Amino acid sequence: MMKIVKLGHPALRAKADAIDRIDDGVKTLADDMLDAMYAHDGCGLAANQVGVTRRLVVIDVREAKRRPSVLRIGGKSRPVHKHMPMILVNPQVEVLAGGKVAGSEACLSIPGVHGDVDRPAVVRARALDIDGNPVEFEAEGLLARALQHEIDHLDGILFIDRLSPEDRRRVADELHEMAGGMVG
Ligand SMILES: [Zn+2]
Secondary structure (H helix, E strand, O other): OOOOOOOOOHHHHOOOEOOOOOOHHHHHHHHHHHHHHHHOOOOEEEHHHHOOOEOEEEEOOOOOOOOOEEEEEOOEEEOHHHHOOEEEEEEEEEEOOOOEEEEEEEOOOOOOOEEEEEEEOEEEEEEEOOOOOEEEEEEEEHHHHHHHHHHHHHOOOOHHHHOOHHHHHHHHHHHHHHOOOOOO
């Protein structure tokens, strides 16, 4: 089982490199990331979170029944569960109209911390699948949020960077305590 690296690990602050060839190493990495994500009940994982700075993310939103997702391909709504898990190579998102929505987030690399993050509600994603085929779809709900959270990881950005100033202060105190940083 691949270890998920935690806040403080340099890979979490690195910009990941594009994958120019989907070889067996990339396929094995994707499988290992899925295993790690499911083992920790996550709904997404980026390669940076297993210490590998390559542009690969895995997502599976099926377990989050109370936080629905919408998936559209070619303008048509599709059953989300049929497209899970997603393995996305070199994913990108484009923000579509619809404004931002607040939603609770947490991260397997920052255990015990959660907070509300404002993110664009509707996005279009483009990526390659694990066989190298281009994929393009629109996402709303948890899927849109997960995509943005994971792609942020590929750019060295963490959800705590996007919290409101008040939440960031609260989280800083929590992180400080977790690190055992009791300062007189
Ligand atoms: Zn995360």
